[in-house]
Amino acid sequence: MKVIIINRSDSRGGAAVVSERLMEALRQRGVEADMLVLEKRLPSRFVHRVVGRWRARIPFLLERLQIFLGNGRNRADLFKADTAAFGVPLHHDPLVTEADVVCLAWINQGMLSLGEIKRIMALGKPVVWIMHDMWCFTGICHHAGECEGYMHECGMCPLLGRKASLRDISAGTLRRKKRLYSKGGITFVAVSNWLRERARGSSLLREARVEVIGNPVPTCVSLAPLSDKRDHGGSLTVLIAAARLDDPVKGLPILIDTAARLRLDYPELAERLKFVAVGALKNPDALKDFPLPLVATGPLDSHELSQLYRRAAIVISTSLYETLPGTLVEGQLHGALPVAFDRGGQSDIITDGVTGVLVPFGDDPAACMAAGLQRGVEMIDSVPAAELQERLAREALTRFSRTAVADSYINLFNDLLKK
Numbered sequence: 001m002k003v004i005i006i007n008r009s010d011s012r013g014g015a016a017v018v019s020e021r022l023m024e025a026l027r028q029r030g031v032e033a034d035m036l037v038l039e040k041r042l043p044s045r046f047v048h049r050v051v052g053r054w055r056a057r058i059p060f061l062l063e064r065l066q067i068f069l070g071n072g073r074n075r076a077d078l079f080k081a082d083t084a085a086f087g088v089p090l091h092h093d094p095l096v097t098e099a100d101v102v103c104l105a106w107i108n109q110g111m112l113s114l115g116e117i118k119r120i121m122a123l124g125k126p127v128v129w130i131m132h133d134m135w136c137f138t139g140i141c142h143h144a145g146e147c148e149g150y151m152h153e154c155g156m157c158p159l160l161g162r163k164a165s166l167r168d169i170s171a172g173t174l175r176r177k178k179r180l181y182s183k184g185g186i187t188f189v190a191v192s193n194w195l196r197e198r199a200r201g202s203s204l205l206r207e208a209r210v211e212v213i214g215n216p217v218p219t220c221v222s223l224a225p226l227s228d229k230r231d232h233g234g235s236l237t238v239l240i241a242a243a244r245l246d247d248p249v250k251g252l253p254i255l256i257d258t259a260a261r262l263r264l265d266y267p268e269l270a271e272r273l274k275f276v277a278v279g280a281l282k283n284p285d286a287l288k289d290f291p292l293p294l295v296a297t298g299p300l301d302s303h304e305l306s307q308l309y310r311r312a313a314i315v316i317s318t319s320l321y322e323t324l325p326g327t328l329v330e331g332q333l334h335g336a337l338p339v340a341f342d343r344g345g346q347s348d349i350i351t352d353g354v355t356g357v358l359v360p361f362g363d364d365p366a367a368c369m370a371a372g373l374q375r376g377v378e379m380i381d382s383v384p385a386a387e388l389q390e391r392l393a394r395e396a397l398t399r400f401s402r403t404a405v406a407d408s409y410i411n412l413f414n415d416l417l418k419k
Helices: 014-028 053-070 114-121 158-163 169-181 193-200 252-265 267-272 302-311 326-333 365-382 385-400 402-418
Strands: 002-006 032-037 047-049 101-104 127-131 186-190 210-212 236-244 273-280 294-298 314-317 337-341 357-359
Touching (some): 002 014, 014 032, 014 326, 014 402, 053 169, 101 402, 114 169, 127 402, 158 169, 186 402, 236 302, 236 326, 236 365, 267 273, 273 302, 302 326, 314 326, 314 365, 326 337, 337 365, 357 365, 365 385, 385 402
Parallel strands (some): 002 032, 002 101, 101 127, 127 186, 236 273, 236 314, 273 294, 314 337
């Protein structure tokens, strides 16, 4: 079986990372899987750049210009929206024409246009579209937040400011997607049950076939006890990691407020916790006044991050919403207890009170998260370290091992090829 995975990059961004892992996982199971990308950084001979760097910038810049004019020339929201009005031609690429199955992943920012996807569909091959966010069933946004426009027809898009109208580019893009999907031929895969539920509530994918397959983990780890998570004196490390820590979606202000609430409401617990923050900061002063001991490392490579997961007792997420947060899975793999808001795919990862803590968002999310951390520490203190760490790692591997994920896709591909 030959499978081609199309994603904008092979390594930049969460979708790129897990798409490359999926390719490798499929190859390990005997599938001839390759990737087509605009941006290639990895040395893999199975990852192929489709056009040169400067040629790739043409559709990217054209789309940014379209959005810039469509949102009233607002730079702040320029990269929160995509229209797929422009892209590179791939339907004649030998890796596409010779593939048995075409897998679309994150195809925005000049990778594929909706028109080019239509031409790929015309080849008559099964097309599987892996949804890493909400874009496939919204007008132009990747995360709708509290907006429910995607459940109807979009328009009056919050990302378009003074240019928002009933016939704005969000409404126009949604109509173009509707025409594309009406032809059939696409099977959608959501990376979490939460994302599938949102797709089912949308006007675009209400009647579509939407499967759920999680993302593969980076590597297998031993199920033996990993390490003693307590430092000398019984202190515990709480790790938060993101590509960009102060991305508004990541809820960094909530983390800061949570630390303040810990010091106020749980002073004994606050004395035991040390925070480590991994990732870039657009605002270098964003963590300047953090109320508890904190080390900000900046971005780290996978090996360095793995070592931190191994030492951390808790991996925390204060994100406002996530489709399937990989940091929580990777934390579990290394025996770190995940604590996160129940606002997305977190419930696919965490069984509350067993393999982590799901925190209700509530009217005061910082107070809720502080209470959640208290529960997490109680779990760590009450369950023998070896037992808890083995439970966490085993759960992550059962749900998200490369073999399990690859086999789920292979079963789906075989089912589609029979039709």
